[in-house]
Amino acid sequence: MSEKKPNIYDVARLAEVSHQTVSRVLNNQPNIRPATRARVEAAMAQLGYQPNPAARSLVTAKSNMLGLLVSDTGLYGPAGMLNAMERSARQAGYFAITVAVRFDSPESWAEGLQHLSRMHVEGIATIALQSEVIKMAAKIMPNIKLVAIDTDDQANRVNSVGIDNLGGGHMATKHLIELGHKKILHIMGPATSSEAQNRRRGYEQAMVEAGLEPATVQGDWTAETGFRIGIELNLELTGYTAIFTANDQLSLGLMKAFNMRGVKVPADISLVGFDDIPESPYFNPPLTTIRQDFNQLGEVAIEMLLSDLAGTKRKKFEALKPNLVVRDSAIRISTSRK
Amino acid sequence: MSEKKPNIYDVARLAEVSHQTVSRVLNNQPNIRPATRARVEAAMAQLGYQPNPAARSLVTAKSNMLGLLVSDTGLYGPAGMLNAMERSARQAGYFAITVAVRFDSPESWAEGLQHLSRMHVEGIATIALQSEVIKMAAKIMPNIKLVAIDTDDQANRVNSVGIDNLGGGHMATKHLIELGHKKILHIMGPATSSEAQNRRRGYEQAMVEAGLEPATVQGDWTAETGFRIGIELNLELTGYTAIFTANDQLSLGLMKAFNMRGVKVPADISLVGFDDIPESPYFNPPLTTIRQDFNQLGEVAIEMLLSDLAGTKRKKFEALKPNLVVRDSAIRISTSRK
DNA sequence: GTTATTTTTGTGAGCGCTCTCATTTCGGAC
DNA sequence: GTCCGAAATGAGAGCGCTCACAAAAATAAC
Incomplete structure (x- = not known):
C-alpha cells in the first residue's frame, strides 16, 4: 500500500551526486558548493525524504533520546515539569521518552529504568524520586548521565536541581x-x-x-x-x-x-x-x-543534563528560589488570643 | 572509560553458537534446543548484553515507538491520560515519545508532528486536539495510524475514543x-x-x-x-x-x-x-x-491504536460513559423561590 | 601554461541486527 | 545398522546511514 520510503541513495540519484554528499547536506557540513546543496535539498523535498534515525543511531552510537522518569501522579507540579522538559529536550534536538512509574514501588522504578535502558537513552531526568532510583539507574546503566529534580540525595553525588x-x-x-x-x-x-x-x-x-x-x-x-x-x-x-x-x-x-x-x-x-x-x-x-516555578525547574534540569552530556557541565546542584505569595489565609494573630 | 557495548557476535562467541542462534533466542523463536537457549541466555547475562534497538529498527523497518501528542496544559485530565497511555504502550512493548504542544497554536502542532515524523513513530495518539491536527498529521505522515482522544472530528474519519x-x-x-x-x-x-x-x-x-x-x-x-x-x-x-x-x-x-x-x-x-x-x-x-475515568480513556486509546497497527481493529469510535457524582453543591430548589 | 594547494565530491566499509536460504544434526521407522 | 523427514543451527546479505579515506575539481601561485 505505501511505497518504500526514499533513502539517501534515492536522493543522491535524483540530485546526481553521491550519497555522501547528501549526507553532508543532511549534517550541515561545510565545503559544499551552494548550487550542489540546493540541488540536494530540492531532491529531498521532491521525494519527501526523511532521514532514518535508526540508521543514524546505529552508526553514530547515539540514540538522541532522553529518558524522563516521572512518578505517576496527576499532580500539577510534575505535569508542568514534564511539559517543560519535553519542550527543552525537543528544542535541543532530542527526543523524550517518558516513563511513568509508581512513586512508592521499587519494582516499578526498576521496570521503568529497564525500559529506558533498552532504548539506549543518552541521559535520564528523574522527577521527585528518591536517591534509591539513582543508585538503581547506576546499576542498570553504569555510565548513564542523570539529573534529578527534587531528590533526597544529600551526599550530592548526582546532578540535581530543585527549588530551595x-x-x-x-x-x-x-x-x-x-x-x-x-x-x-x-x-x-x-x-x-x-x-x-x-x-x-x-x-x-x-x-x-x-x-x-x-x-x-x-x-x-x-x-x-x-x-x-x-x-x-x-x-x-x-x-x-x-x-x-x-x-x-x-x-x-x-x-x-x-x-x-x-x-x-x-x-x-x-x-x-x-x-x-x-x-x-x-x-x-x-x-x-x-x-x-515548575517550568523553570524543568528547563534548568534539561539544560543541566545536556551540558553534562556535552561535557561542559558547570555545577552539580542548582537550587531555584521559591517565593511567598501572600493572599488571605494567613493574618496577624488577634491580640485577644494567647 | 566505558568499553564498547557487547553485540550479538560477542554473545555468540561466548555461547559457542552462531549469531543467528542468538538472534533466535532474542526473538523467542521456536526450534531451539533448551540447552542451547540456556547457554545463550547465560552468555547474555554474563556480558550484560542488551540488543540495540536502532539496529533492530533498521532491519525490521519498525521503530517500536508511539507518539503521544498532548496539549500543554497541566490539567489533571490530560496528565492522567498521558500516564495511562504511556503505561499501556510500555506493557505492549512500545516506547512512548511524548510531545507537548500548545493547545491553540497550529505552528506548534506542526512542529510537534514533524518531531514525531522524524522519529518514524508507528502510530500517534492525540489528546484533546482539534481535527485540524489530524489533517495535518495525514499530510505530514500519509500512512500514519492515529487515534484521537476527545476530538471534534464529526465526520468520524479517524479512530477516536472519548467519554460521552x-x-x-x-x-x-x-x-x-x-x-x-x-x-x-x-x-x-x-x-x-x-x-x-x-x-x-x-x-x-x-x-x-x-x-x-x-x-x-x-x-x-x-x-x-x-x-x-x-x-x-x-x-x-x-x-x-x-x-x-x-x-x-x-x-x-x-x-x-x-x-x-x-x-x-x-x-x-x-x-x-x-x-x-x-x-x-x-x-x-x-x-x-x-x-x-481518565485512566481508562488512555488505556482504551492505546488499545485501539495497537489493534489498528496490528490490523485487527474493531471499531472506529468508542465512547466511555461518564457518571454523576452527587455531592453537596446542587440541591432541590426551594419551593419558596420561583 | 605548470604545479602546489585547497575545496569539493566520491568510494567502500561497517554499525548490529534480522532476513532468506543452506547445511548439519537428530529421531525414529524399517 | 541405513535412510528419511523434521528439527536445529549456520552463513551471507543487506537495512540506511556516517566514517575514514581517496579522488577529482577548482583555485592560487608562479
Whole structure:
C-alpha cells in the first residue's frame, strides 16, 4: 500500500551526486558548493525524504533520546515539569521518552529504568524520586548521565536541581511568625519525599530561630489527608493558631474540615500552603502559599543534563528560589488570643 | 572509560553458537534446543548484553515507538491520560515519545508532528486536539495510524475514543432539572474544544427536552474565568437557580465569586461541574460533578491504536460513559423561590 | 601554461541486527 | 545398522546511514 520510503541513495540519484554528499547536506557540513546543496535539498523535498534515525543511531552510537522518569501522579507540579522538559529536550534536538512509574514501588522504578535502558537513552531526568532510583539507574546503566529534580540525595553525588525547599519552608514559617503566631503546626508531605523533608527542616529551623517549639504531623500530598487531619486536630487543647502545610492540597482539605467544624480561616487559624497551584487563589479563603516555578525547574534540569552530556557541565546542584505569595489565609494573630 | 557495548557476535562467541542462534533466542523463536537457549541466555547475562534497538529498527523497518501528542496544559485530565497511555504502550512493548504542544497554536502542532515524523513513530495518539491536527498529521505522515482522544472530528474519519461528553452534559443538566430547577445556565469551555461543544450540546438537549430555554456563557477551563463570570453574573435579573459548568475549575471560580458576593451555594444557587478532579470533594461545598475515568480513556486509546497497527481493529469510535457524582453543591430548589 | 594547494565530491566499509536460504544434526521407522 | 523427514543451527546479505579515506575539481601561485 505505501511505497518504500526514499533513502539517501534515492536522493543522491535524483540530485546526481553521491550519497555522501547528501549526507553532508543532511549534517550541515561545510565545503559544499551552494548550487550542489540546493540541488540536494530540492531532491529531498521532491521525494519527501526523511532521514532514518535508526540508521543514524546505529552508526553514530547515539540514540538522541532522553529518558524522563516521572512518578505517576496527576499532580500539577510534575505535569508542568514534564511539559517543560519535553519542550527543552525537543528544542535541543532530542527526543523524550517518558516513563511513568509508581512513586512508592521499587519494582516499578526498576521496570521503568529497564525500559529506558533498552532504548539506549543518552541521559535520564528523574522527577521527585528518591536517591534509591539513582543508585538503581547506576546499576542498570553504569555510565548513564542523570539529573534529578527534587531528590533526597544529600551526599550530592548526582546532578540535581530543585527549588530551595528548605528556604521555602523557612519563608512560610517566618511569615507566620512575623504575623505574631507562636503555636504553629506543620503538616508534612510523605516521609519518603525529600521535598517534604526539606520543607519540614525549613519549618523547624525557623521555629527554633524564633525560640518556638516545632510540631509536625505526618501527611501526604492529598486534600483527603488534609481533611482527615483537620477533623481530628484538637485546636482547643493544642492551641495552634497557624498551620503550614507541605502543599496546597493539604491546606484545601484542612479548610474544608475547619469549615465543617465552624473553625474560621484565617480568623481562628492561619494557613500557609506550598506550590501555588492554579486553584489556590480560588480557595476559600484564597491561599497564602509558597510559589515554585515548575517550568523553570524543568528547563534548568534539561539544560543541566545536556551540558553534562556535552561535557561542559558547570555545577552539580542548582537550587531555584521559591517565593511567598501572600493572599488571605494567613493574618496577624488577634491580640485577644494567647 | 566505558568499553564498547557487547553485540550479538560477542554473545555468540561466548555461547559457542552462531549469531543467528542468538538472534533466535532474542526473538523467542521456536526450534531451539533448551540447552542451547540456556547457554545463550547465560552468555547474555554474563556480558550484560542488551540488543540495540536502532539496529533492530533498521532491519525490521519498525521503530517500536508511539507518539503521544498532548496539549500543554497541566490539567489533571490530560496528565492522567498521558500516564495511562504511556503505561499501556510500555506493557505492549512500545516506547512512548511524548510531545507537548500548545493547545491553540497550529505552528506548534506542526512542529510537534514533524518531531514525531522524524522519529518514524508507528502510530500517534492525540489528546484533546482539534481535527485540524489530524489533517495535518495525514499530510505530514500519509500512512500514519492515529487515534484521537476527545476530538471534534464529526465526520468520524479517524479512530477516536472519548467519554460521552454529550451524555455527560445531558446527565448533569437532567440532574438539575430533576431537582426542580428551571432557569439553568451553562458555562461552556473553550469554543475550540470539542469536549466543550459536546457538553453544551448535551446541556441544550436536556433543556429542550424539558421544555426549558438553554443559555450559555462562553468560558474556558480555568477557575479564573469562572470567578470573573461569577462576579459579573446578574442573578437577580436573570433568575438563574442553577449552573452547569464545563469543568470543575469553573465551578470553583464561581463558588469563590458567589462567596464574596454573599450568594450561597447551594441554597441560592446550585452548581454541577464536570471531571471530578481530586480536589472537588473538598470544595466549599463539595462539588456535584460528572466523573470521567481518565485512566481508562488512555488505556482504551492505546488499545485501539495497537489493534489498528496490528490490523485487527474493531471499531472506529468508542465512547466511555461518564457518571454523576452527587455531592453537596446542587440541591432541590426551594419551593419558596420561583 | 605548470604545479602546489585547497575545496569539493566520491568510494567502500561497517554499525548490529534480522532476513532468506543452506547445511548439519537428530529421531525414529524399517 | 541405513535412510528419511523434521528439527536445529549456520552463513551471507543487506537495512540506511556516517566514517575514514581517496579522488577529482577548482583555485592560487608562479
